Amino acid sequence: MAQLYFYYSSMNAGKSTHLLQSSYNYQERGLATAIYTAKIDDRFAKGKVTSRLGIDADAFLFDDEINLFKDVEHKNQVEKLDCVLIDEAQFLSTEQVKQLTDIVDLLHIPVLAYGIRTDFLGETFSGSAALLAWADKLVELKTICHCGRKANFVIRHDENGKAVQAGKQVEVGGNERYEPLCRAHFKQLVWQ
Numbered sequence: 001m002a003q004l005y006f007y008y009s010s011m012n013a014g015k016s017t018h019l020l021q022s023s024y025n026y027q028e029r030g031l032a033t034a035i036y037t038a039k040i041d042d043r044f045a046k047g048k049v050t051s052r053l054g055i056d057a058d059a060f061l062f063d064d065e066i067n068l069f070k071d072v073e074h075k076n077q078v079e080k081l082d083c084v085l086i087d088e089a090q091f092l093s094t095e096q097v098k099q100l101t102d103i104v105d106l107l108h109i110p111v112l113a114y115g116i117r118t119d120f121l122g123e124t125f126s127g128s129a130a131l132l133a134w135a136d137k138l139v140e141l142k143t144i145c146h147c148g149r150k151a152n153f154v155i156r157h158d159e160n161g162k163a164v165q166a167g168k169q170v171e172v173g174g175n176e177r178y179e180p181l182c183r184a185h186f187k188q189l190v191w192q
């Protein structure tokens, strides 16, 4: 039975590595995968998923316009697909998460979506909210706060190292730095 998996974390730590390892596990057995990642800006014509450990893989890009069900259905007709992997899944629209459920339910292809649960203000992303609601399996990839507790949140520092308390959900090409924090430390810095 194909299923929709949502692997979520408070920030990028380890997420892409896990995705690339999962894709490799399929390919090692002679099975075909398709990887998608978000087209967040126009700097890159081609997609790539890159792990901090130094491995990477080519990826198809998704934006707001693409119908992921139709796209996967077409690719699956050209070459039979055994697994679809989505990085930066927090940027999917609610409608696109529905399309992922159709890939699972109608095409019977498992979908592994990887994303960040909340933004730097503690608000959910559209894609993550829908995936938390509709995925068959939820898997938390844990990161740790500097105090040792589990980090559920992420904070954005500006160039002076100060916690950012307002702004756009996605900052492209900035010098901001992200840090995983437990809820208690997040509240001290952002919800004060």
Ligand SMILES: [Zn+2]
Pocket: 145, 146, 147, 148, 149, 181, 182, 183, 184, 185
């Ligand atoms: Zn903490």
